[in-house]
Amino acid sequence: MPERIALFGGTFDPIHNGHIDLARRFARLLSLDRVILMPTFVPPHKLRCEMAPAIDRLAMCRLACAPYAELEVSDLEINRRGASFTVLTLEQLHRQYPDSELFLLTGADMFLTLGTWYRFADIARMATLCAAPRDTADAAVLRTYARDLEAQGARCEVAEFTVPAWSSTDVRERLRRGEDVRDRIPQAVAEYIAAHDLYTQNKQYRDVEEQYIDIIRGRLTPRRFEHSLAVARQAEYLAKKYGSDPDKARVAGLLHDILKDTDGDSQLQILKDFAILLDAVEQQAPKLWHARAGAVFLEHILGITDREILDAVRYHTTGRAGMTLPEIVLYLADFTSADRDYPDVDVMRKLTEEDIDAAMRYALAYTIEDLEAQGRPVHPDTLACYRERVGDTNG
Ligand code: DGI
Ligand code: FE
Ligand code: FE
Numbered sequence: 001m002p003e004r005i006a007l008f009g010g011t012f013d014p015i016h017n018g019h020i021d022l023a024r025r026f027a028r029l030l031s032l033d034r035v036i037l038m039p040t041f042v043p044p045h046k047l048r049c050e051m052a053p054a055i056d057r058l059a060m061c062r063l064a065c066a067p068y069a070e071l072e073v074s075d076l077e078i079n080r081r082g083a084s085f086t087v088l089t090l091e092q093l094h095r096q097y098p099d100s101e102l103f104l105l106t107g108a109d110m111f112l113t114l115g116t117w118y119r120f121a122d123i124a125r126m127a128t129l130c131a132a133p134r135d136t137a138d139a140a141v142l143r144t145y146a147r148d149l150e151a152q153g154a155r156c157e158v159a160e161f162t163v164p165a166w167s168s169t170d171v172r173e174r175l176r177r178g179e180d181v182r183d184r185i186p187q188a189v190a191e192y193i194a195a196h197d198l199y200t201q202n203k204q205y206r207d208v209e210e211q212y213i214d215i216i217r218g219r220l221t222p223r224r225f226e227h228s229l230a231v232a233r234q235a236e237y238l239a240k241k242y243g244s245d246p247d248k249a250r251v252a253g254l255l256h257d258i259l260k261d262t263d264g265d266s267q268l269q270i271l272k273d274f275a276i277l278l279d280a281v282e283q284q285a286p287k288l289w290h291a292r293a294g295a296v297f298l299e300h301i302l303g304i305t306d307r308e309i310l311d312a313v314r315y316h317t318t319g320r321a322g323m324t325l326p327e328i329v330l331y332l333a334d335f336t337s338a339d340r341d342y343p344d345v346d347v348m349r350k351l352t353e354e355d356i357d358a359a360m361r362y363a364l365a366y367t368i369e370d371l372e373a374q375g376r377p378v379h380p381d382t383l384a385c386y387r388e389r390v391g392d393t394n395g
Pocket of ligand 2: 256291317
């Protein structure tokens with residue numbers, strides 16, 4: 001028997017119980033082997049609104065689906081990092097599962113626009129189009145529309161069941177007002193939102209911060225841009241947890257890799273322009289330049305005067321003896337941001353939650369071992385930082 005696979009795409013900003021309900025009910029109704037939830041990267045029609053970062057939407061979907069064997073979450077569209085076109089995703093699923101039968105799950109609103117989607121005819125050829133009504137009146141509207149689509153050759157399935165007319169917008173507004181959302185979203189998602197302070201922020205975001213975001217968006221690759229947003233969020237979280245200034249931590253996180261995607265010669269030029277000399281190890285280690293040149297860029301080109309932010313950026317790669325709390329917060333945020341996935345990241349995240357000093361020792365030891373294994377020079381600041389923290393005073 002061919003596998004029966006459904007695609008359920010959306011922004012999931014955030015995922016709520018209505019989504020889960022819809023996916024699970026369709027799984028039962030259509031005897032689906034799996035439902036693949038696919039958070040979109042940039043939905044074409046919502047480009048300018050304030051969305052949670054893709055990485056967080058993905059994480060929330062994973063938490064929400066974890067209890068259900070029939071539901072899985074894919075990062076395919078997020079990793080594609082362009083506009084999300086359902087037809088391209090279906091084509092990819094078709095390549096990945098050539099013998100399967102594909103279904104496309106939609107809520108009522110989405111279903112009623114299907115006929116206008118990019119390459120609709122191909123979508124209709126590849127997948128059965130499934131809609132979940134919110135109530136009986138809705139069901140009648142959906143059935144009429146389904147008959148139109150069927151006249152164009154589509155196969156449609158309008159469910160007998162109804163799913164609650166909840167929306168993510170409504171969930172976000174409730175969260176912003178501090179209202180109870182326990183019946184709307186899974187507990188694990190609520191905890192993630194609280195821990196990462198999603199949706200609650202005062203949306204009169206300071207102007208400068210918006211500008212910083214625009215600046216890094218222009219200077220960084222999409223992946224590094226996403227990394228910077230994730231580090232900003234993690235730094236803010238750690239700052240709150242450990243009693244450092246969360247606003248400064250967020251700004252330092254946003255800007256810490258500002259020159260990481262700038263070519264080496266330009267970085268050296270910036271250092272030269274402001275008469276910064278590199279030491280012997282730095283001269284041999286181009287990977288260290290972005291931290292020093294980045295701090296100089298922030299100070300002299302963006303006009304940032306706050307020493308805590310400048311030093312956090314300057315020492316984010318090497319660390320140093322006598323690191324301050326804001327420096328440590330950025331250093332650990334860079335190691336534990338949501339986008340990181342090196343082998344020990346779980347250990348690192350756990351330590352960062354539990355014991356900031358142990359986390360620093362672990363991160364430094366990890367870096368030093370890694371560099372030594374690769375035969376690259378370890379910066380004296382990194383060594384000094386490590387020695388101080390393991391209590392070795394013999395230099
Ligand atoms: O910029 P990110 O990739 O987010 O992270 P980062 O600023 O910590 O940079 C990590 C890179 O820098 C990684 O390739 C290891 C390298 N690095 C860190 N400390 C040292 C170092 N390279 C040398 N040669 N010496 C160091 O002490
Ligand atoms: Fe960096
Ligand atoms: Fe970084």
